[in-house]
Amino acid sequence: MKGSAWLIRFVLLSIFLLGSSGQSAVAGPGNAALGFLKELRDDQRAPDELLEGSVLSRYTGIIRRSAIAQRLALLGRYLRDNRYELKISSEKRDGDLAAVTVSAVSSQDPLMVDVFGLGLRERGDGGWAVAPVLGSFDNVDLGYDRNLEQRAEALELWMGRERLVNLRALEDQVLKDLRRRMREAEPAALQAAVSPGRLVRAFTDACQRGDLPAAMVLLGQFDGDLTEKERRLQRVISLGLQGSDSRGYWNFLTRSDVVRVVVQEEGGDDLDAEVSLLIFDARRGRPVSLIRFVLLYVGKRWTIELPSGLRLSNESRETFRRALLRDQDYDEDDALRNRFEEEFERQHDPLRSASLRQAGEQIEQILRKGSLEDFLRFAYRSPNLSDSERRTAYRYLGAFWNQFHQEAKAASDGRLLDIIEHEDAGALVFQLVSTAQAERLEISPLILMRDEKGWSVSPGVTTDGNFVELDEVRQRQQAEVRRLFEDQRENLTERATADLRQRFGKAAAAEGAVVETGEAGALVRKFRGLLREGKLMELFSCGALLDSEEGVWEALNAMSYEYRGLKRSTVADHQVDVQAGKRWAAVTLRVDSGPASSPSYPMYLLVATREGPRIVVDVGLRLATNKGREVLNDRVWERIKMFLEGEESALVRSLFERHVEQSKSDLDAWMKSNTPDQGP
Structure with missing residues (x-):
C-alpha cells in the first residue's frame, strides 16, 4: 500500500510539473511585446514580416x-541608432487583451531613456500577438464588439498614463544609478587628482575603458544636480566614449590601438596647469597628435577643463575646425610632438628577450594579440641615437605594425615564418596575409640586434640613413642578415604560399556526409565574425577551395569585398534562408550595405567534407542587382563548371536559383518597409 501511495503521489507531481512547464513555455504578453521590439531593433525581420505575425x-x-x-522601420532605426537596451516595465491584462510598457535605456548614453506602450491580443493557441501601432489598438479587428472596443480604449488610456509615469520614474532611476556609480569612482578619482599629470592619465584611461562615471568624476564638474549645461556636456562625453561623436575626435582617447603619453608642461602655478597628451597613431601620416588640457585647482582638488576639440566634437565641421585652430600653437605643438619618443622611453620600461627565438615568439604574440605600446617597447634604446633617428625608428615600427593591422582598408593577419640569425644580428621573417593582396603573399623581415640587455628591434643601419653611430661590426652583422634574407626570399615566399593553400581544405564532398541546417548557419556566423575581427588565420579553417591552386587569390578578393561591407554595416546580418540536408548546402543572408544603400544578398555555398562542413570561399555568388554583379556571377559559374561534375554543378545551380527567389522576395519586402510613401 505504501508503495502504491508513493507511486500515486509521484504521478500527480509529474502531471503538475508537466502542466507548469507547458504553461511557462507559452510567452505572456510582456515577452511577446519585448520580442517584437527586439526583432525590430535588431532588424531580424522586415517590418512586413512582423506585420504578418501581428494582429x-x-x-x-x-x-x-x-x-x-x-513607421515600424523608423522605430527600428531609432532603437538601433540609440542602442537601446529593452526591458519589460509593466503589463495589464483584460481577458484576451493586454497592454505592456517597455522601458528603453541607451547603452551609449545612460541618461537617454524612453518608454513604449504596446497593445496585444491573445490568439487561439494561447500565444500573444502585438498590435503594430504603438500605444493603441488601431487597425486591430475587434469585430465591432462595443464591449471589446471599450476594453481596448481603457487599455489605451492605461498605456498613456503608465508610459508617462514610467518615463519619469525611469529618468529618476538612471540618474540615481549614474550618481551611485560616480560615488563608487570617487576614491580613485581623488587619489588621481593630487597632481595634474596623474589626473589626465586617469581620465584618458577611464575614457579608453568606456567608464563614463569615472570620466565624469575625474573631470570634477558634475557635483550636485545636473544643470542643462552639464547634461549637454555629459551627453558629449557619452557619445564620445561610444565612438559616436560626429567628428571622431574622441577616438584619440578611446582607441586601444594607439599609444598615449602624458606630459606636464613647465610653468603654471598652484591654481592652474597645462598637461599635454601625445598620441602615437601608426595609421596617420604624421603619427603623433597632441591634445592640450588646462586644469584648475578648485575645492582642494584639480579639475579638468575639457578641451574644445572634445567638447565640440558633435558640432558642425566648420565650428569644430575653428575650435582646433584656436587651441593650436604650431611651434610649441611641434616641439611637444617631437618629444614623444623621449617621453615614451622615460615612462615605459623596455622589453627584451634572451634569445632570438624567444624574441620571435614574443613579438609574434604582440603583433597578433598584443598592443602597439608593447611593440614599441621592443625598440632599441641608446643615448647615441639622435632625436630624428629615434623618430624614424618608431615610425618604422608603426609601419610594420600596420601590416598586421590594416583595419581601415583590409583584413590582415600574419605569423612568424622563419628566423635568420647571424652573430649579434637576426631577422624575424613574417608571413603577412591580407585581403588586399592579389596573387602574391608578402613576407617582411624585422631586423633585431643583441646587446648586453638582450634582443631588441634595430633602429636601422647606416646604409638606410639611420643610427649613424652604430659601430661597423654591428653594421656588417645586420647587413649580412639582410643579405641572407634576400637570398632566401623566393623560397620563403613559396613556403608561405604553400602554407596558406594548406590552411584551406579541398572542396570535395565526402561520401554519405551532409550539411545540417544548424551547423550551416553557425559556420557562416563564425566565418563572418572572424572576418569582421580580421582574424584571417583562424578564419581559413572554416573554408575550402574548389581550385586548390589559384582559388586562394579569388577567396582573398571575395573576402576583401565582404570585409569592406562589414565595416560599413550598422545592422546585424539577417539569415533569410538555409538549404541543407545534402552534401552541398547554401545559406542566404541579407547584409547591410551602409547608410542610404539597399542590402546585399550573398549566398554562402557549403560542402560536407571529411573534416566537416566548410564554406567554399572561392565561390562568391550574390543576388545580381546590376550588370557588374551579373558579370562576376558568370565568372564564378565558369569556375563551378570547371571543377564540379554535372550532377553536383546542377545541385549548386538549384541552390542558387532558390537563393535568388528568396532574396528577391526579401528585398521586395525590405524596399516596401524602407521607402517613404510618396502618396497617390
Missing part, C-alpha cells in the same frame, strides 16, 4: 499598411 486587421488597406510598416 493587424486583414481589412487594413494597402496605403495604411504601408504607412504602418514605414
Whole structure:
C-alpha cells in the first residue's frame, strides 16, 4: 500500500510539473511585446514580416499598411541608432487583451531613456500577438464588439498614463544609478587628482575603458544636480566614449590601438596647469597628435577643463575646425610632438628577450594579440641615437605594425615564418596575409640586434640613413642578415604560399556526409565574425577551395569585398534562408550595405567534407542587382563548371536559383518597409 501511495503521489507531481512547464513555455504578453521590439531593433525581420505575425486587421488597406510598416522601420532605426537596451516595465491584462510598457535605456548614453506602450491580443493557441501601432489598438479587428472596443480604449488610456509615469520614474532611476556609480569612482578619482599629470592619465584611461562615471568624476564638474549645461556636456562625453561623436575626435582617447603619453608642461602655478597628451597613431601620416588640457585647482582638488576639440566634437565641421585652430600653437605643438619618443622611453620600461627565438615568439604574440605600446617597447634604446633617428625608428615600427593591422582598408593577419640569425644580428621573417593582396603573399623581415640587455628591434643601419653611430661590426652583422634574407626570399615566399593553400581544405564532398541546417548557419556566423575581427588565420579553417591552386587569390578578393561591407554595416546580418540536408548546402543572408544603400544578398555555398562542413570561399555568388554583379556571377559559374561534375554543378545551380527567389522576395519586402510613401 505504501508503495502504491508513493507511486500515486509521484504521478500527480509529474502531471503538475508537466502542466507548469507547458504553461511557462507559452510567452505572456510582456515577452511577446519585448520580442517584437527586439526583432525590430535588431532588424531580424522586415517590418512586413512582423506585420504578418501581428494582429493587424486583414481589412487594413494597402496605403495604411504601408504607412504602418514605414513607421515600424523608423522605430527600428531609432532603437538601433540609440542602442537601446529593452526591458519589460509593466503589463495589464483584460481577458484576451493586454497592454505592456517597455522601458528603453541607451547603452551609449545612460541618461537617454524612453518608454513604449504596446497593445496585444491573445490568439487561439494561447500565444500573444502585438498590435503594430504603438500605444493603441488601431487597425486591430475587434469585430465591432462595443464591449471589446471599450476594453481596448481603457487599455489605451492605461498605456498613456503608465508610459508617462514610467518615463519619469525611469529618468529618476538612471540618474540615481549614474550618481551611485560616480560615488563608487570617487576614491580613485581623488587619489588621481593630487597632481595634474596623474589626473589626465586617469581620465584618458577611464575614457579608453568606456567608464563614463569615472570620466565624469575625474573631470570634477558634475557635483550636485545636473544643470542643462552639464547634461549637454555629459551627453558629449557619452557619445564620445561610444565612438559616436560626429567628428571622431574622441577616438584619440578611446582607441586601444594607439599609444598615449602624458606630459606636464613647465610653468603654471598652484591654481592652474597645462598637461599635454601625445598620441602615437601608426595609421596617420604624421603619427603623433597632441591634445592640450588646462586644469584648475578648485575645492582642494584639480579639475579638468575639457578641451574644445572634445567638447565640440558633435558640432558642425566648420565650428569644430575653428575650435582646433584656436587651441593650436604650431611651434610649441611641434616641439611637444617631437618629444614623444623621449617621453615614451622615460615612462615605459623596455622589453627584451634572451634569445632570438624567444624574441620571435614574443613579438609574434604582440603583433597578433598584443598592443602597439608593447611593440614599441621592443625598440632599441641608446643615448647615441639622435632625436630624428629615434623618430624614424618608431615610425618604422608603426609601419610594420600596420601590416598586421590594416583595419581601415583590409583584413590582415600574419605569423612568424622563419628566423635568420647571424652573430649579434637576426631577422624575424613574417608571413603577412591580407585581403588586399592579389596573387602574391608578402613576407617582411624585422631586423633585431643583441646587446648586453638582450634582443631588441634595430633602429636601422647606416646604409638606410639611420643610427649613424652604430659601430661597423654591428653594421656588417645586420647587413649580412639582410643579405641572407634576400637570398632566401623566393623560397620563403613559396613556403608561405604553400602554407596558406594548406590552411584551406579541398572542396570535395565526402561520401554519405551532409550539411545540417544548424551547423550551416553557425559556420557562416563564425566565418563572418572572424572576418569582421580580421582574424584571417583562424578564419581559413572554416573554408575550402574548389581550385586548390589559384582559388586562394579569388577567396582573398571575395573576402576583401565582404570585409569592406562589414565595416560599413550598422545592422546585424539577417539569415533569410538555409538549404541543407545534402552534401552541398547554401545559406542566404541579407547584409547591410551602409547608410542610404539597399542590402546585399550573398549566398554562402557549403560542402560536407571529411573534416566537416566548410564554406567554399572561392565561390562568391550574390543576388545580381546590376550588370557588374551579373558579370562576376558568370565568372564564378565558369569556375563551378570547371571543377564540379554535372550532377553536383546542377545541385549548386538549384541552390542558387532558390537563393535568388528568396532574396528577391526579401528585398521586395525590405524596399516596401524602407521607402517613404510618396502618396497617390
